[in-house]
Amino acid sequence: MGMPIADANIEKKSRVMKITLVPDQTSPYGEDAFCREFCSRAAARGHQTQITPVAPGPVASGFAQGSDVVLINSYQSAAIRAARAAGKKTAVRLIDSFTELPAEELAAIRADLNQADALLMPSQYLARLAAGWGFAGRFHTVPYAYDRVRANQITLVTIRASRTDFQIITSSKFNESCRAGLELLISALAELRLDWHLSIVGTGPILASIQDRVRQRLPADRVVFAGDLPHLKVMEFFRAAKAYVNPSGEEGFPSMALYALSEGCPVVVPRIGAMPELISDGKNGLLFDPGRPASLTSNLVKLWAERGLSLQLIAEGIKTVERHTWDATVAAAFTALEDMVR
Numbered sequence: 001m002g003m004p005i006a007d008a009n010i011e012k013k014s015r016v017m018k019i020t021l022v023p024d025q026t027s028p029y030g031e032d033a034f035c036r037e038f039c040s041r042a043a044a045r046g047h048q049t050q051i052t053p054v055a056p057g058p059v060a061s062g063f064a065q066g067s068d069v070v071l072i073n074s075y076q077s078a079a080i081r082a083a084r085a086a087g088k089k090t091a092v093r094l095i096d097s098f099t100e101l102p103a104e105e106l107a108a109i110r111a112d113l114n115q116a117d118a119l120l121m122p123s124q125y126l127a128r129l130a131a132g133w134g135f136a137g138r139f140h141t142v143p144y145a146y147d148r149v150r151a152n153q154i155t156l157v158t159i160r161a162s163r164t165d166f167q168i169i170t171s172s173k174f175n176e177s178c179r180a181g182l183e184l185l186i187s188a189l190a191e192l193r194l195d196w197h198l199s200i201v202g203t204g205p206i207l208a209s210i211q212d213r214v215r216q217r218l219p220a221d222r223v224v225f226a227g228d229l230p231h232l233k234v235m236e237f238f239r240a241a242k243a244y245v246n247p248s249g250e251e252g253f254p255s256m257a258l259y260a261l262s263e264g265c266p267v268v269v270p271r272i273g274a275m276p277e278l279i280s281d282g283k284n285g286l287l288f289d290p291g292r293p294a295s296l297t298s299n300l301v302k303l304w305a306e307r308g309l310s311l312q313l314i315a316e317g318i319k320t321v322e323r324h325t326w327d328a329t330v331a332a333a334f335t336a337l338e339d340m341v342r
Helices: 033-045 077-085 103-113 124-132 153-161 176-190 207-217 231-240 255-262 293-305 309-323 326-341
Strands: 018-022 048-051 069-073 089-093 118-121 138-141 166-171 196-201 223-227 243-245 267-270 286-288
Touching: 018 033, 018 077, 033 048, 033 069, 033 326, 069 077, 069 326, 077 089, 077 103, 089 326, 118 124, 118 326, 124 138, 138 326, 166 231, 166 293, 176 196, 176 207, 176 293, 196 231, 207 223, 231 255, 243 255, 243 293, 255 267, 255 309, 267 293, 286 293, 293 309
Parallel strands: 018 048, 018 069, 069 089, 089 118, 118 138, 166 196, 166 243, 196 223, 243 267, 267 286
Antiparallel strands: none
16 A cells, blocks of 8 residues: 655755754753754755744744744644644654554544644654554655664673673563563563573553562562663663563654664564564564564574574674664655755
8 A cells, every 4th residue: 555655865955944943852861862963964955943942831922933844853742733823834753653542642642743744754654553543744754863872882792692691671661552562571481491581671550560460470580670761771771681672562663672772782572563674583683473472482592592693683783773874864854844845
């Protein structure tokens, strides 16, 4: 089935634009790297930019005054409404899939997004979801870029390879949409006959019930619930682990998998959603069959037992991260906006 996704890879000549950027205030490191990189390349592209944060609630009059287009990084209801009230062309850079939300919350988000003229998306999976929401504007593919690739990845490979225990890390929002994936992970680990240890990052409403399930089925001394952690601390967990497991795989883009690759941590993820767009099975990671704990168990055993596999996945994973450049991401974003105002 054809998708209305514009080709964002070809730079096109366009008139000078004045662009208002609304940053994502939840960005890692306390800085919106996308807005930073976008602004740093604007002059070379022939455009002018200004960064204007928008807090939830009413927005002061004069928002985006003099701008031709507003680019909002991540879903932000107040910013979308302000841009439309100001009569501006509006694009939203979307990363989240919102699959974990109840129907009434998703309906409110869809209503907001349908006020935008264009959505900039990092995966075909997310574009298909948005098409299913009935979005009437344009879709543009804008690759996801990772801001920081660590310089000490290769030395960490030797350190990790010398350890005898099998450290696994996963993360979860601990809501009902995550329950099936967490149950799958618990079932897979219950059948894993090697010296494994699991760290789970995150918190949420079903945390207590998942802790109960872990106590029922797994050795208590092998599982650590780490709670919410700053981004840099999560990166430390990746550097110490021998595998990152995403048991659900329904993100709009698997950014945590990309972060794991950047730290030299092999990833094991389900063959679902946007995961196969980032991970090629056996090359830069391992894919397991969704809904089948035995498939995840088999992949973890393979990663632990197959000589040289971890090193191969780490090397290819670093190459994958290096392809997710800001040059490609920002060029695609500019092309999308130029298409809007042409």
